[in-house]
Amino acid sequence: MIEIEELKNSINKNQNIDYLENIKLMVFDMDGVLLKNRNSWDVIIHRSMNKRYSGPGMKYTFDYVYRNGVPEHLYENLTETKIRTYLNLNDVSSNVLRTIEYLKDRKIKTAIVSAGSKVFAGYLADLIGIDYHIGNEVDSKNHRFIKNVDPVKKDLNVTEIQAKYGISPGETVSVGDSYMDLSMRRKSRYFVAFNPATSRLIEASDFIVNSTNLYEIIEQMTGQ
Template sequence: MRRPRIIIFDMDGVITKIKNSWRYLHQYFNSRLDESYDNFSKKLLEKYLKKEISYTRWITCDIEYLLRNSKRKIHRKDIYEAYSKVEIYDEIKSVIKISLENNVKIFSIVSGGVSILARIVAEKLSISEIYANHLLFDEKGYLIPAGLPIVEPLGKDEVIKKLLNKLGIDENETIFIGDSIWDIPAFNIVGYPIILGCNECLYDSNKRFDIYSAFKLNRSYDDIIYVDDHLKLIIKIKDVFKPWENL
């Protein structure tokens, strides 16, 4: 294997202590959020995976639901305030520190989450390359039911390829850390795929009969780095750099 030159992080659940930055907005602005939203969201997911709607349409429907059920206008500053309360895993700070000590100088976020949160956490962690999805606002700064997709749910691999091409970095010199089946396309292309606590990522897609059967990890288990939690992630990152310890 080649020496890592970049670490790319998924955001929700990897860097942040929330698992879904879209759902978080619904929780924050609608205290009565219940399983009705989860059912609504699942239906959108099913339609997207069946190619009945685009990701742009999915985002639009999600924000329409948010605005309708919050029963208020939501300003850009309200969203910044909401996301400013999101906690970051201290272990990720340690991962970055260890990587810097091992001559990794480039860090990136590639997330299907919301770019406002991505920018907030990137500033705190000195992460320079940020790819996440944009909310849109009117001329007065109020949220509108629309969005600009940057990272499609099944498209992290394409975003990463473009990023690496821009930076002149090989896929085999790349660490990607993710925690969900949405990260499988990224795991399939990088030299160091680190799966954080996602047992579902290891399921044999040929034996699945639900809407997620399209997700397939095209790697042998020997190529995968699996960790149960963030503390073990620190240990594994140290292990990744051991071959170059004395060089």
């Protein structure tokens, strides 16, 4: 798989083509892309238990907490106000603001589609100027989790965003780190694997970026 990755990176860098030409929307997964940690729910649940998060962990995925819930006493620590305090800004990928500003300069809309925390996604969107965000939630009052994003059906969310802004799949780029994110590719012209978690993702992606520097997506797609 290393050979495949090297070949794709070589092709992407050597072709002096601006792949962002005629692109009007870039959709980002959050966990593992905008955030270095691949599972924001694991961070949140650990913090709600007053435990220092040491990561990486995948025990408390959204699917897990959606099916099983958490101990009743933890919900008082899962309010929107408290969850915002659990986001460590040191976990944000480098050059996020530079990347979003570049896309804005080119009149390209930006969005977050994440099975991670909607609170985290909203915080990031406000912080760096992303146009739209959606994620999953905790109803702390009624002690339940709310699924707005199915991890394997993110294409449905992408379709909603495209309809909102009048943008077609052929004008869309999606960015993810896990094989489940490939559902977004069904509604995108290009798919970028950012720090891909599996070899299957590498094989199925148009561009591959192994870095904590988000701006390398721009460099690869524009031949900078």
